Amino acid sequence: MRLYWKVVLINGAVLAVATLLLVLGPFSVSRHPVVSEAVVLGVGLLVMLVTNSLLLRSSFKPIEKVVAEYDAMFERLEDERAASSARALAAQEAERHRIARELHDDVGQQLTVVLLGLKQLEQRVPPELADELAALRESTRDGLDDVRRVVRRLRPGVLEDLGLPNALASLANDFAEHSSASVRRVVTPGLPPLSPEAELVVYRVAQEALTNAARHAHADGVELSLTRVGDRVALVVADDGRGFDTRTDGDGLRGMRERARLAHGELAVTSSPAGTTVRLEVPSS
Amino acid sequence: MTAARILLADDHALVRRGVRLILDQEPDLTVVAEAGDGAEAVERVRDTDVDLVILDIAMPRMTGLQAAREIGRRSSRGEPPRMLMLSMHDNEQYFFESLKLGACGYVLKSVADEDLVGACRAALRGEAFVYPGAMGALVRDYLDRMRRGERVPETVLTEREDEVLKLIAEGSSSKEIARALTISIKTVERHRANILAKLGMRDRTQLTRYAIRAGLIEP
CATH class of the missing domain: 1.20.5 (Single alpha-helices involved in coiled-coils or other helix-helix interfaces)
Structure with a gap:
């Protein structure tokens, strides 16, 4: 049976029972209702609402299931898209x-x-x-x-040959050479090891963040840091530029997110007119 | 004067031959041994008496950098030979890493025809051969420190040297600087060498110490 008719029928049945009770039961309502009548009416209304909602709920159950399945499917599709x-x-x-x-x-x-x-x-x-x-x-x-x-x-050959800290230093140097902004680089010694894939992701995200800072942010200073957070490694690129709207997912931002996912990492981008901070955390291998 | 004895390591036989022909044209340089990879270079250093080792960075089995680390370890026969790295990569981090491993310099293959002989002679004198790409990083750091009011080597640069220094900091190549100041490339390079000397970065140890202090390489 169509859901619409089911709802009509249930509502109709509840109303019919209530009407029948009113007609056949020992109830009466005066022109100016007294308190006892109002209480009876109130209780009647409550019983009606509860019965109705209980009955409707069971008929809406299949819909909720469909919605849940739909959500799950959507999530799966999103996962698959990201994986691909x-x-x-x-x-x-x-x-x-x-x-x-x-x-x-x-x-x-x-x-x-x-x-x-x-x-x-x-x-x-x-x-x-x-x-x-x-x-x-x-x-x-x-x-x-x-x-x-x-x-x-x-291919960032320096990454393979000399490791992530050197590769980031080289990015920072490139940045300083081609931009008027100064860059400060902080790399904590003794970072936990990363897989080559994760290193490449960190490198590319840093590269993209620096490119954005140089191209759009008009920043005066950029700080590039690589630190340890528990058994994870955190990359932070923070500039003091004019910021941008993080809701409009540009190609660069989307690219960074996809790369972060590739390394099972988490990417957070915050931006205000006082600057932009890109933070990536990746698990160590 | 006896010619300096050179070991040449590159995995590409024709590149080796090209380098050898260029070096052998010079009366004070002679290639006495060749190696096709890093491991072989390390072996040759053990069994051949050489003054200078030229190592290509990208080699199979053992890279030039790994070989330099091995060779740089003081052997039982005394001082290790001087080393010079040869590479395609235009990246100052390779230069700093090479310094750290004990090499005197870093020569880019695309300017090997011009620079290699000079670099060999500098290395044999114990001086650093600063590859142009690294000059920018060194000089920028120097200017940064000066701006922050940190103590930097006392220097009196001529006006011209000052101009050259600023252009280097902005990442200009020798060719671009020559054009901007309407002087010859050779003159630019002489200024470059003078600036380095005045900043106290002429010999390998001075330069390595400076780069470590500046945080350009890890100690």
Whole structure:
């Protein structure tokens, strides 16, 4: 039976019983009700309401179940979406890593060979060719610089080779070089170890937070800290810029959240006109 | 004068050959041994008498940094040889890490044709070869301290050196500085060397001490 008819029927039945009782029962209401009549009416109304709500509740039960199932499904979908974007992120990082390695190991080395070869030739060719050779050498150098820049953007080699504190120091240096804001870096010694994936997440979140601070916040100062919180590691990037609305989930913020999830971490972003703080906590491995 | 004996470690045979040809052109430098990875470099240092080891950072089996750590440990035969790192990575943290491991300097592969010979000679003299990318970090730190009124090495820089110092702090390359001040790259580099010397960062130990004090490397 449709829910609508069920509700009509239940209400109808309760009202019918009440009417019948009024008609057949030993009840009467005077033109100016006395207290005893009012009490009887009140009790009657209460009984009606309770009966009605009890009956309605049982018929609404299936709906509540559906709503609960719907919520659960929604949550599951959200989890799956997050998991699949985390997978996509991981795949993207792996691919970047591979391309960077090939560029570094193959193209980079070959260009180095050419560069050194040209230098070595310069002393053996007729002088009239020296300028041309020097120009070739500069082009090769530019090519090598380009490869190096691309590799650096693709894969933070410093993270793998020198670890997270050094990689953060390098980010801070980059930031100081390209922005007028000063950056203060605090890394507590003796941090618990993180998995390589978690380190990469911390690095990318710091990178994104610094990029935001430099690009949008017009900050004068930024503090970058990596500290221990129990058996977790906390990254905090705080700037004194003009802040932004954290409800409008920009690409950068969404990216940070997805990365945080990838490392089973928690990300909190607070922002006011006095500055923005990005805080990421990740469990140690 | 006998030529300095050099061990060359790089996993890429053609790069090794290129570097070797360049070094062997110099009368005061001679490559006496080669290694294809870090572990082999450590072995060669044990069985060959060398004055300088040039290590590529990205090598299989044992990276250049790991090899430098091994080689830098004082061996039973006395002082370890001087070391110079060679790398594709343009990142000052590699330079500071190299210093910490006992290397005298860090040469970027893309300027190896210009800088390597000079860096080898500096290393053999026991001086630091500061790779240009690290100058920015060092100089910025120096300026920060000066602004905060901390005690910094007493220096009297010429006006030109001061200009160069500021441009370095802003991250300009030698080429850009040369263009901005309409001077030659060689002159920029001479200023750079003078500034370092005046800031007390000429030799390896001074520079390492400075970088540790500045918090650029962990002690």
